[in-house]
Amino acid sequence: MDSEQTFSVGQIFDTLRKHISLIIISTLLVTLLSALFTFFVMTPKYSSTTEILVNRKLPAEMQGAQFQQVQADVQMISTYKDIIMSPAVLKDVDKTVKSEPGYPGSEEGLKSAISISSQQNSQVFSISAKSTDPETAANIANTTAKVFKQNIGKIMSVNNVSVVSKASVNEKPVSPRVKINIIAGIVLGLFVGIGFAFLRELGDRTVTSEQFLTEDLGLTSLGTVNEIDDKKVKKQIRNSHAGDMTKDGNELRMKRRV
Known part of the structure; x- marks a missing residue:
């Protein structure tokens, strides 16, 4: 006999309908666990964002190359991101926010709490910070922008950084x-x-149809035994006992009359 078991569309719906209570209970339990984890286990985090514009000034004789300079500034944003995430900036930020509530715990944690994003063809980029304390999140973002503005001139020839x-x-x-x-x-x-x-359903080896025995297993059907509800059996037994008692009572009354 082939050990593989396949399901038709009808069998799939029959299986779902047969085990609908299991599916509902499972859905409720997992949803309840998800809600409990969300409200009582996960710590809320807050985010704040500051925006920075880096625009390098050109000498008067090079004003004609302003467009090329803007494109170069846009491409330089990736470099600015790397500088912000470097110890040159984060070390000073870490010293400033170390004592505040919701502090990420270390310089590496601070690095994970900060994210930098920018729009395409824009010289403005954003510094976002997350923390379990909303004021600390804002302070981390602002401090990072401040330290970057102070240090970028020492690292690169950039002289115009605006928050x-x-x-x-x-x-x-x-x-x-x-x-x-x-x-x-x-x-x-x-x-x-x-x-x-x-x-x-796959683990259920109960024979549920005569067709499985005759067609799949090739056995000969000798008959079927119908299942009788237990309540009906008990009711028939009570009715039978009541009938016997009535019959015995009638016979006893007839004997007394004779």
């Missing part, structure tokens, strides 16, 4: 994302429940 907008305190956490986590819990719970349903 376009300072980071402000944002009281709304950026993580955890409650809705996304709950939806992920629902989806994961559904998949887990459906997986368990098919595993139980």
Whole structure:
């Protein structure tokens, strides 16, 4: 006999309908665990962003090359990102924010808490910082921009760095994302429940049809035994006992009359 078992579309729906309670319970449990983890385990994090513009000034005799200079400044943003993430900047930032609540814990942690982004063909780039304390997040972003502005002239021939907008305190956490986590819990719970349903179905070796015995196994059917509900059996037994008692009572009354 072939050991592989395949499912038709009808069998798939029958399996899902048969184990619908398992799927629902699994979905509820995983969703509940996801909610508990989101609200009671994960620590909220806050983010603040500051924007910086680096625009190198050209001598008067080179003003005609201004467009090329702008394009060069845009390409230089990748270099500025590397400088910001280097110890030359982060070491001073770390010293400043080390005593604040929500401090990332180390210079490496500070590096992980800071992210830098920029728009295409723009000389402005953003420095974002995350922390478990909203004020610390804003302070990290602003301090990083300040230290970069102070040190970039020593590292490169850049003499015009402007802070376009300072980071402000944002009281709304950026993580955890409650809705996304709950939806992920629902989806994961559904998949887990459906997986368990098919595993139980594959592991069920109970013969459920006469067709399986005759066609798949090639056996001869000698008859079928119908399943009787246990409640009906008990009811028939009670009715039978009641009938016997009635019959015995009638016979006893007839004997007394005689």
